Structures are given as structure tokens and as C-alpha cells.
Amino acid sequence: MVTANLIASSNQEMPIVRVNGVRMEADAIAREMQYHPAESQREAMFLATQALVLHELLLQRAREIDLQAQPRDNESPEETLVRCLLEQEVQVPAVTEAELELYYRNNPRKFTTPPLLAARHILLAADPQDSEQRSDQAQLAKTLQQQLQQGVAGFAELVREYSDCPSRDQGGELGQISTGQTVPEFEKQLLRLPEGLAGQAIESRYGYHIVEVQQRIEGQLLPFEIVRDKISAELGQRSWHKSVAQYLQILVAQANVEGIALQGAVSPLLQ
Secondary structure, three states, X not given: OOOOEEOOOOOOOOOOEEEOOEEEOHHHHHHHHHHXXXXXXXXXHHXXXXXXXXXXXXXXXXXXXXXXXXXXXXOOHHHHHHHHHHHHHOOOOOOOHXXXXXXXXXXXXXXXXXXXXXXXXXXXXXXXXXXXXXXXXXXXXXXXXXXXXXXXXXXXXXXXXXXXXXXXHHOOEEEEEOOOOOOHHHHHHHOOOOOEEOOOOEEEOOEEEEEEEEEEEOOOEOOHHHHHHHHHHHHHHXXXXXXXXXXXXXXXHHXXXXXEEOXXXXXXXXO
């Protein structure tokens, strides 16, 4: 874990940071900050300074061992040195078949196809910037929901009278829906619904949707053989991240770093 601690004197907004005697220039830190959004300027400054410190440590190590590196397309000389250094010095444990299978068994939802729903809805449109209109439509949605639950009115009847969606002409039918076919905030709630009338309206950027799920077909767990390569790539990437982080921690521990307190090393290099 990294502690966000920049060691600054009382009259310095940005501390003087050195890595084995090499100073991290203030303008370089300022430029780097744009790549490290954070809740506060101080946190962003820390993240930017940390990234530059780790980058400098890697470059120093590459020069120390007189690393010979061949660039790839569009790589800068420094990028080439860092890449080749990591390839040469970081030992990444191979992911075993047992680890792949265990991950598969422990995360069935990640490897299950999304459900397929047939649904219809009543859209009570409301401008997302008009709080009064949204409040009125939310109240209307509750009223119509109660009418449907109590059997006072039929779904098709309310669709014709109230729905602001073009699907009104098809009785509010949305057809078969799975992931990626509607706006995320609506989809997230819709795909969780069981068959029947939803207990309450779903709010989206378009307004309020009174929904009835007419049919639900649950997703199926994909066979391990189909997703094995995907799992291998994911776990392999995790293993690489962990190994590089450990390597950076060693470089930090062996270096003379002034002006910033690093405990461990979690770097944008790993993202």
C-alpha cells in the first residue's frame, strides 16, 4: 500500500523530490498531474510524483545494467528501456490449470450468459433537468402501478392512454431484451426482474417506466473450455501486475528517495 505523503517545508507548495540525487522537476510533476485525477490537488500531486519517481528508478536501473533495448513502433527511447527492463528482470509466475479451474468455479456469474426478457412498458416521459416534471411523473407512476396491482385497469389500456414511447402503438411491447440493447440504468434494473408486473417503476434518463416482464429465460453457464483462454489472460495480467509491483518495491527499498514517503509501490505503470 502507498501512503500519500509528500514531505514539504512550510514555505513550499510542492516539495523537492530526489531519486538517488536526481531531482523531480516541479514543471514535470505539474504536467504529470493531468494523468492522475484525484479528490484533492495534493493527492493528484502525490500520484504524479510517485509515477515520476518510479519511472526514474526504472530508467536508472536500466542504465546501471547497460541494458540494450530494441524499440518497437512509436516507442520513445525511455519507453523502450522500461519495457525491456521489465521483460528482463521481472519473473512472472505461470498461472496453473488448477488456478484457472478454481477461478471458474468461484465466479460462475462472470461466465453465465445474460438473461433474455420479453417485456412491455409504459413510459411516463420526464426531462432529466426538470425536477418538478419528474416529481409529477413519479407520482403518476405510483398511481398507475397501484391501479395495475389492484386490477382496476389493464396494462394495454394504460399504455394507450399514458405511454410516451413509440412502442405505445404495439401495446408497449419492447420485444426481446438482453444486455446492450437499452440505456444502462434501465437495463440494470430490468434484467433483474422476475416475470410479472414490476413492484415499482424504473427510473431512467427518459422518465419512469412501468414494466411487465412477460417471459424470462435465464442465462446459461458457459463451459470451462470456452472461457479458459479468457480466464488465463485475466489471471496472467493480475500475476504480471503483482510481480511488477513487487519489483518496484525492491527498487524503492534500495534507492535513496527524498521528499516523498513511499510504502510499497502501486504505479500507473501497472494500469
